[in-house]
Amino acid sequence: MDRPNYITPAGYAALRAEYEALFAVERPKLVETISWAAGNGDRSENGDYIYGRKRLREIDRTINRLSRKMKAAKVVDPAAQQDRSRVFFGATVTVADEDDRERTVTIVGNDEADAGAGRVGWDSPIARALRGAAVGDLRRLHLPAGECEYEVIAIRYPTP
Template identity: 75%
Template sequence: MTTPYPNYISPEGFAKLRAEYDHLLGVERPAIVEVVSWAAGNGDRSENGDYLYGRKRMREIDFQLKRLSKKMKDAKVVDARQQGDKSRVYFGATVTIADEDDNHRIVTLVGNDETDIEAGRIGWSSPIARALRGAAIGDLRRVMLPSGEKEYEVMAIRYPD
């Protein structure tokens, strides 16, 4: 499925995808191949749990490798430290926003594969991130959330050094 926006990702996020891919390909898959080969040599495969589980796990690993490969191929690595206009919200920005009740929240716009709500890392294509894109300090942005419409004011914008 092709998305209408690039699959932005930070250098750190891309490195994590790459490390997961390398681990699956270089460690987990060879270990499972070894188990399947050993189990296949034990005779009747139809009732051989090691063989059946190993084949199932190998399919899962192959699926995951294919998924990670596609993500890495489609990824556009963006280093937020090199952002030219740091007065506006773009990919990689850490933004302090305040709602109508003056509740402050700090969010960082990251790639969709790097989202971690608990850590304040919101995906680039999330409703809040889409509303904040291009905003400057003092700008008001309306966001349609599942709980209803909310308005946020951009209080501060920071990029990594």
């Protein structure tokens, strides 16, 4: 990865919790099941053994992916933001489009983005358009459906 993977402390904690659950709980149980199934004889028709090995590969891939994400993560606490008058990582921004429809988004790490919950990734088109904006600024956003313009109405950061 050539750029840092920005993430909030809560996002990092969620990655860490998932990693720990897989590595310390689920994987050992599965290894025990596979060992038991292997001792039952013919492995070619042993569903517990076959499924267990497949699930173990999935868990190992997920553990490796989470490990790489955590290694590349740069934890940034939005509450420690010095300049609260502009949009930076961790900001909760209220914008209005040309039809005066308001939308509120929080700019978070790409790994913790959830557009349905109003959390957009740092590298998403709307976050890139809003970076550095102040209240009252107009920002043009290029989307597949066409261009739209947003006005920044409010910027909030978590309190320290």
